Amino acid sequence: MKNKIVIVGGGPAGMAAALAAKEHCKDKCNVIIIEREHTLGGILNQCIHDGFGLLKFGQMMTGPEYANKYEKLIEKADIKVYTDTMVIDVTNDKKVTFINKNGLSTIKASSIIFATGCRERTRGNIAIPGTRPAGIFTAGVAQNLTNNKNICIGKKVIILGSGDIGLIMARRLTYEGADVIGVIELQKQPGGLQRNISQCLYDFDIPLYLQHTIVEIKGKERLQAVTVAPVDELGNPIENNKFTLECDTLVLSVGLIPENEIAKKSGVLLDDKTNGALTDEYLQTNISGVFVCGNSIKVMDLVDYVSEQGEVAGYNAVAYLFNEKMYEFKKQRSLEMPKGLPENGKFTCILCPNGCSITVEGNNVNGNKCNRGKQFAIQEKKTPKRVLTITILTQKGYTISAKTDRPIDKEIIKEVIKICKKIRASDNCKIGDVILDNIANTNANLIATSKVHL
Amino acid sequence: MAEIYDIVVIGAGAVGCAVARELSRYNLKVAVLEKGIDVASGTSGRNSAVIHAGFNNKNGSLMAQLCVEGNQGFEKLANELGVPYKKTGKYLIAFDKDDIKVLKGLVEQGRKNGVKGLHMIDECSLKKAVPGVGGIAAMHSPETAIINPFAYVIALAEDAARNGVTFLFDREVKSILFNNDIYLISAGQDIYKAKFIINCAGLYSDKIANMMNINDYKIYPCRGEYFILDEIADEVLSVPIYPAPKKGIGGLGVHLTPTTKGNILIGPSAEYIDDKSDYSCTAKIMDKLFTEAKQLLPTLKRSCIIGSYSGIRSKLASPQEGGFHDFVIHKKNNSIHLIGIESPGLTASVPLARRVIEEIKKSITMHKKTEIIPPKIRKPHFRNLSMKEKSKLISQDSNYGEIVCRCEQITKREILDAIENPLGVVSISGIKYRCGATMGRCQGGYCLGRITDILIKEYNKKPSDITLRGGNSSLYLGFLQEDSYEK
Numbered sequence: 001m002k003n004k005i006v007i008v009g010g011g012p013a014g015m016a017a018a019l020a021a022k023e024h025c026k027d028k029c030n031v032i033i034i035e036r037e038h039t040l041g042g043i044l045n046q047c048i049h050d051g052f053g054l055l056k057f058g059q060m061m062t063g064p065e066y067a068n069k070y071e072k073l074i075e076k077a078d079i080k081v082y083t084d085t086m087v088i089d090v091t092n093d094k095k096v097t098f099i100n101k102n103g104l105s106t107i108k109a110s111s112i113i114f115a116t117g118c119r120e121r122t123r124g125n126i127a128i129p130g131t132r133p134a135g136i137f138t139a140g141v142a143q144n145l146t147n148n149k150n151i152c153i154g155k156k157v158i159i160l161g162s163g164d165i166g167l168i169m170a171r172r173l174t175y176e177g178a179d180v181i182g183v184i185e186l187q188k189q190p191g192g193l194q195r196n197i198s199q200c201l202y203d204f205d206i207p208l209y210l211q212h213t214i215v216e217i218k219g220k221e222r223l224q225a226v227t228v229a230p231v232d233e234l235g236n237p238i239e240n241n242k243f244t245l246e247c248d249t250l251v252l253s254v255g256l257i258p259e260n261e262i263a264k265k266s267g268v269l270l271d272d273k274t275n276g277a278l279t280d281e282y283l284q285t286n287i288s289g290v291f292v293c294g295n296s297i298k299v300m301d302l303v304d305y306v307s308e309q310g311e312v313a314g315y316n317a318v319a320y321l322f323n324e325k326m327y328e329f330k331k332q333r334s335l336e337m338p339k340g341l342p343e344n345g346k347f348t349c350i351l352c353p354n355g356c357s358i359t360v361e362g363n364n365v366n367g368n369k370c371n372r373g374k375q376f377a378i379q380e381k382k383t384p385k386r387v388l389t390i391t392i393l394t395q396k397g398y399t400i401s402a403k404t405d406r407p408i409d410k411e412i413i414k415e416v417i418k419i420c421k422k423i424r425a426s427d428n429c430k431i432g433d434v435i436l437d438n439i440a441n442t443n444a445n446l447i448a449t450s451k452v453h454l
Numbered sequence: 455m456a457e458i459y460d461i462v463v464i465g466a467g468a469v470g471c472a473v474a475r476e477l478s479r480y481n482l483k484v485a486v487l488e489k490g491i492d493v494a495s496g497t498s499g500r501n502s503a504v505i506h507a508g509f510n511n512k513n514g515s516l517m518a519q520l521c522v523e524g525n526q527g528f529e530k531l532a533n534e535l536g537v538p539y540k541k542t543g544k545y546l547i548a549f550d551k552d553d554i555k556v557l558k559g560l561v562e563q564g565r566k567n568g569v570k571g572l573h574m575i576d577e578c579s580l581k582k583a584v585p586g587v588g589g590i591a592a593m594h595s596p597e598t599a600i601i602n603p604f605a606y607v608i609a610l611a612e613d614a615a616r617n618g619v620t621f622l623f624d625r626e627v628k629s630i631l632f633n634n635d636i637y638l639i640s641a642g643q644d645i646y647k648a649k650f651i652i653n654c655a656g657l658y659s660d661k662i663a664n665m666m667n668i669n670d671y672k673i674y675p676c677r678g679e680y681f682i683l684d685e686i687a688d689e690v691l692s693v694p695i696y697p698a699p700k701k702g703i704g705g706l707g708v709h710l711t712p713t714t715k716g717n718i719l720i721g722p723s724a725e726y727i728d729d730k731s732d733y734s735c736t737a738k739i740m741d742k743l744f745t746e747a748k749q750l751l752p753t754l755k756r757s758c759i760i761g762s763y764s765g766i767r768s769k770l771a772s773p774q775e776g777g778f779h780d781f782v783i784h785k786k787n788n789s790i791h792l793i794g795i796e797s798p799g800l801t802a803s804v805p806l807a808r809r810v811i812e813e814i815k816k817s818i819t820m821h822k823k824t825e826i827i828p829p830k831i832r833k834p835h836f837r838n839l840s841m842k843e844k845s846k847l848i849s850q851d852s853n854y855g856e857i858v859c860r861c862e863q864i865t866k867r868e869i870l871d872a873i874e875n876p877l878g879v880v881s882i883s884g885i886k887y888r889c890g891a892t893m894g895r896c897q898g899g900y901c902l903g904r905i906t907d908i909l910i911k912e913y914n915k916k917p918s919d920i921t922l923r924g925g926n927s928s929l930y931l932g933f934l935q936e937d938s939y940e941k
């Protein structure tokens with residue numbers, strides 16, 4: 001019987017691990033992915049914005065497109081995939097128990113890779129005082145409801161936390177007609193990337209309250225308002241300066257926690273503080289033959305790194321089985337994308353995660369690392385352009401995601417969204433299919449970035 | 455012409471539902487009017503869920519008598535109703551000599567009340583019994599237990615409903631008229647007629663009494679806030695620990711209590727407030743709670759907090775007076791009023807109901823039904839079953855093979871059962887309290903979207919019909935597409 005390598009979780013980390021394991025073992029192992037969702041892709045399936053894949057593929061993709069690249073490879077490789085299947089127990093001798101509509105099963109694995117991702121911190125975790133009305137969502141839940149379920153979570157929105165997910169949601173909800181009243185951040189500097197501050201907040205004049213926090217939630221049934229106060233150097237609210245912002249919705253973007261409940265059950269040691277799984281440089285845990293990759297070790301900003309880490313875990317799982325030398329995981333490119341506030345008078349290039357800070361004076365362009373950035377900055381000074389990422393309903397009422405295949409004038413985005421909300425895509429439409437060509441005479445086509453999942 | 459009920463119960467908390475269940479054993483037409491959209495929407499859903507032994511209550515008081523009676527009958531009751539119940543026992547911790555004196559007094563008081571097994575233990579035995587706990591000695595009460603209060607009240611109500619009681623939600627009683635021996639009760643949009651009224655309105659029992667010209671009582675709301683910790687009871691603390699009580703605080707002091715599910719509760723504080731409906735949690739108290747809990751159990755970590763809530767005691771003792779008043783059962787004409795039912799009201803709910811029946815019998819003749827429909831056998835939680843039992847259930851119904859709430863491992867079948875509950879309650883909190891979904895460490899992060907999907911696709915609900923707790927607590931404003939960029 002062949003050795004079995006079981007991968008728990010089919011997000012980008014798990015998919016990359018599976019592919020690497022399959023390739024490296026030269027068909028000497030069975031590689032199995034178990035994923036509880038209906039499709040592979042993990043959190044990427046709800047990240048319909050673009051900004052994925054530049055490092056790995058040199059191409060700007062949306063989350064579903066990035067996931068689809070791997071899904072296709074997995075379909076071709078001889079990898080067993082269980083979806084709609086949840087792993088509920090893993091023992092320390094590598095017995096993996098999972099559940100789905102067909103029943104409860106157990107696989108005795110030779111090696112296991114945990115790629116279970118992360119979950120969000122909640123209101124309870126950060127203990128915000130006040131009432132407990134409807135209308136409070138974590139950013140990921142808000143994203144899922146908005147992007148995958150066509151649900152309107154609110155009209156007057158406050159966002160707590162300026163991490164990237166919060167910023168992306170500020171823009172996304174604005175696209176859907178909500179009034180985003182402000183983003184509230186405890187720290188002096190925003191938590192998200194400069195490019196997201198620039199294209200998600202500045203583009204829409206959404207106020208950013210740095211060094212502020214929410215001190216009270218009001219409303220007995222639905223949320224009615226939040227009380228906001230500035231904080232002192234130690235982060236303590238200055239009660240005398242507090243003020244009230246009316247709103248019907250609060251989106252919490254207050255951090256992610258590695259999800260390791262199953263790994264923990266099997267005896268994998270976790271970091272006390274972060275809940276991340278502890279591994280050596282080969283991504284192996286305290287249990288030999290058990291590996292971890294992706295957000296369940298440490299939450300990463302860029303999916304490209306997650307994929308690279310998955311590959312190493314997959315390779316090493318095979319190396320472990322055949323007593324070969326393992327690879328060390330090192331970030332192959334030490335790219336630090338600029339975070340915080342964009343510099344005054346400079347343009348933050350949004351074409352790639354480098355996010356160069358560029359100045360333009362006449363024909364003098366400085367700060368760009370490549371020529372595309374120069375073009376971008378000149379254009380930005382003249383008429384800024386953006387790629388629009390949005391959801392479209394299909395004829396039968398399913399939600400798919402779509403984007404313009406090139407940047408369009410920022411000024412006409414509103415108008416283009418109006419059009420998007422009137423049209424219906426075909427239910428059979430595939431990723432890359434044109435839903436509408438030359439939308440609003442922009443020369444850009446609206447193309448599908450996901451398909452209907454039945 | 456509206457029908458005339460023999461008896462109308464006002465309030466569907468633990469007490470109202472226990473009364474309704476007792477009444478359902480008789481040939482009477484009974485309705486329960488509740489202002490919330492579900493049972494247990496008042497104090498009965500917001501407490502420590504401890505089945506007290508009865509040593510805290512003054513010798514000879516009604517509270518002491520009913521608490522001991524409630525405690526001693528609870529195991530049988532819980533089994534009958536299929537309600538999660540654990541006889542954990544409880545420790546009261548002494549931090550100094552004065553505390554020890556207080557605890558010795560409690561042992562004495564408890565014995566006189568008829569509480570079994572109370573005894574003092576020294577520091578060494580305490581640390582053995584509850585590793586990691588602070589303190590220098592303790593009192594042990596082996597009879598104290600914990601329950602799931604939602605499951606309890608729901609089970610009482612469902613049993614009553616199965617035996618003929620009508621539950622009417624979203625019916626706030628606003629006024630009551632007495633005319634030709636009939637009470638005309640204005641509640642919600644309608645008028646209900648009754649020959650007899652039982653006032654179990656908890657915090658508002660004084661208001662209901664006022665409506666019937668009983669002006670002797672005033673309820674002072676006294677809030678208690680809690681933190682909910684993750685399911686770490688197994689590792690950290692499997693028995694409730696309380697500090698030795700301090701004089702006059704009107705509560706039992708901030709304590710640590712495991713829940714039947716394995717979470718730990720920290721709280722409650724005790725703070726008199728003005729607004730009976732203000733269930734806020736406040737920054738000041740939240741900080742204090744954690745500090746005090748750490749005194750009891752120094753190893754506690756803040757990162758274990760997954761939520762918070764508060765409950766409000768309906769106290770007859772004013773802030774100036776402090777402490778506890780006894781339960782009041784006030785009878786006037788054809789009405790009975792239960793007033794000041796604070797802790798241990800949950801424990802004493804069924805004994806209270808029995809006293810109510812005795813009182814009614816003094817006014818009207820009641821005939822026992824010949825046939826009582828027994829409580830439905832509650833299905834055990836899927837996650838607590840063995841592998842074999844799980845497999846069997848999935849082969850019978852594939853909805854058991856779909857986990858909807860990952861933290862609590864709740865299956866789609868259990869969600870569907872919760873949605874199709876016999877009382878007809880539809881709200882996210884109704885589903886939550888019936889099956890436990892959204893109660894875990896991710897607080898709905900994983901399952902809220904799935905439950906929403908089920909409600910929309912399988913029950914044809916509109917997003918705006920999905921509420922947290924009924925009324926205006928809509929979770930969503932609608933579909934996006936109906937409501938696009940154009941404002």
Ligand SMILES: Cc1cc2nc3c(=O)[nH]c(=O)nc-3n(C[C@H](O)[C@H](O)[C@H](O)COP(=O)(O)OP(=O)(O)OC[C@H]3O[C@@H](n4cnc5c(N)ncnc54)[C@H](O)[C@@H]3O)c2cc1C
Nearest residue numbers: 009011012013035036042043051087116117294295302303
């Ligand atoms: C909201 C959000 C926005 C982001 N935006 C960007 C961006 O713009 N650009 C970028 O480069 N990166 C972005 N990232 C980061 C990047 O997408 C993530 O770091 C990456 O997706 C993590 O991959 P993963 O495989 O570790 O985890 P996930 O994608 O979370 O995958 C984990 C998978 O495991 C499954 N699973 C978990 N437990 C079990 C179990 N017991 N049984 C079966 N299956 C299980 C889950 O269902 C899930 O599918 C974003 C992340 C988030 C959360």
Ligand SMILES: Cc1cc2nc3c(=O)[nH]c(=O)nc-3n(C[C@H](O)[C@H](O)[C@H](O)COP(=O)(O)OP(=O)(O)OC[C@H]3O[C@@H](n4cnc5c(N)ncnc54)[C@H](O)[C@@H]3O)c2cc1C
Nearest residue numbers: 465467468469489496497498501504627656678799800801
């Ligand atoms: C912080 C705290 C901790 C506690 N801990 C414990 C414990 O560990 N053990 C224990 O035994 N007891 C405990 N108690 C006490 C216990 O919770 C209560 O005694 C018990 O729940 C009271 O039940 P009830 O049915 O009288 O009141 P409630 O549960 O408040 O029910 C009253 C109902 O009446 C309804 N109502 C009110 N006005 C109207 C109206 N006008 N029209 C229609 N309906 C109306 C309300 O909506 C409510 O549902 C605690 C209490 C608090 C506050």
Ligand code: SF4
Nearest residue numbers: 349352355356370373
């Ligand atoms: S200028 Fe900088 S950020 Fe812009 S595309 Fe070039 S390298 Fe990327």
